[in-house]
Amino acid sequence: xxxxxxxxxxxxxxxxxxxxxxLRKIVEAMPKNDNKIVEIGPGLGDLTKFLVDVKSVEAFExxxxxxxxxxxxxxxxxATKRLHIHCGDxxxxxxxxxxxxxxxxxxxxxxxxxxxxxxKALADPMCKNILxxxxxxxxxxxxxxxxxxxxxxxxxxxxxxxxxxIVVKVPPSAFDPQPKIDSAVFLIQKDKDRSDKSFExxxxxxxTQPRKTLMKNLSQKYEKNLLQEVFAAQELVSTIRxxxxxxxxxxxxxxxINKGSLDGRRETGNTKx
Ligand code: SAM
Numbered sequence: 001x002x003x004x005x006x007x008x009x010x011x012x013x014x015x016x017x018x019x020x021x022x023l024r025k026i027v028e029a030m031p032k033n034d035n036k037i038v039e040i041g042p043g044l045g046d047l048t049k050f051l052v053d054v055k056s057v058e059a060f061e062x063x064x065x066x067x068x069x070x071x072x073x074x075x076x077x078x079a080t081k082r083l084h085i086h087c088g089d090x091x092x093x094x095x096x097x098x099x100x101x102x103x104x105x106x107x108x109x110x111x112x113x114x115x116x117x118x119x120k121a122l123a124d125p126m127c128k129n130i131l132x133x134x135x136x137x138x139x140x141x142x143x144x145x146x147x148x149x150x151x152x153x154x155x156x157x158x159x160x161x162x163x164x165x166i167v168v169k170v171p172p173s174a175f176d177p178q179p180k181i182d183s184a185v186f187l188i189q190k191d192k193d194r195s196d197k198s199f200e201x202x203x204x205x206x207x208t209q210p211r212k213t214l215m216k217n218l219s220q221k222y223e224k225n226l227l228q229e230v231f232a233a234q235e236l237v238s239t240i241r242x243x244x245x246x247x248x249x250x251x252x253x254x255x256x257i258n259k260g261s262l263d264g265r266r267e268t269g270n271t272k273x
Pocket of ligand 1: 012013014015016017018040041042043044045046047060061062063066088089090091107108109110111113
């Protein structure tokens with residue numbers, strides 16, 4: 001199959017990045033290290049071409065037509081083991097270890113599963129850095145700082161393992177076919193591994209109603225008396241909203257709430273899912 005005869009499949013979130021300036025900016029923003037690269041959704045291989053020039057790449061592509069095209073485009077790189085193409089759904093491959101050595105994720109992600117992929121990469125101890133293109137709104141959530149309206153679980157989980165910033169905003173005209181939304185490339189540099197399901201569960205409760213107070217949200221799951229004590233110990237006013245509390249304060253809250261619960265107080269048990 002020739003590149004020109006490929007028709008983009010909506011169900012796989014195929015919007016191919018055509019703007020060479022953006023492709024170059026992605027490569028320039030890559031952290032300098034010896035890590036392998038994992039590319040999810042190489043598509044027609046436009047970004048892959050730049051990546052294999054710099055490093056060896058493990059690429060995961062779900063679309064069998066594109067897999068065939070990539071296998072013929074990159075014959076030489078595959079033969080020299082510079083590139084390895086895994087054909088199939090990356091989320092299935094990720095049910096066990098994705099790659100058994102340190103890697104950086106560099107990709108123009110399929111938007112319909114982008115958040116899921118980034119959360120998996122954040123929790124994966126082998127993943128050291130994440131440089132990805134996603135919908136602008138999603139990038140802003142992962143890069144949000146305390147006090148910003150969009151600061152929520154995604155920003156807190158990100159700040160718990162490292163730092164993040166937006167590299168470049170990308171208009172629909174950079175793609176073929178053009179998406180209806182703006183996009184952005186952003187970078188997360190991980191400097192620690194901290195994946196804690198029950199901390200993330202607390203965040204989910206903290207942001208159930210983002211415009212209500214943090215106290216009101218948390219009291220769905222934890223005893224009010226305990227929360228009042230913990231808020232007082234941390235000098236948090238009871239009217240504070242969830243987006244106004246910093247990542248380190250959330251970690252401290254989590255510690256104190258758990259300690260309080262262990263000291264004999266119980267969860268209220270009426271969590272809304
Ligand atoms: N990297 C290419 C580019 O920049 O032009 C294509 C990016 S396109 C937005 C997303 C790619 O992810 C498509 O090639 C699509 O087939 C692939 N994809 C979608 N779902 C996938 C999945 N579950 N596992 C692996 N690849 C997937």
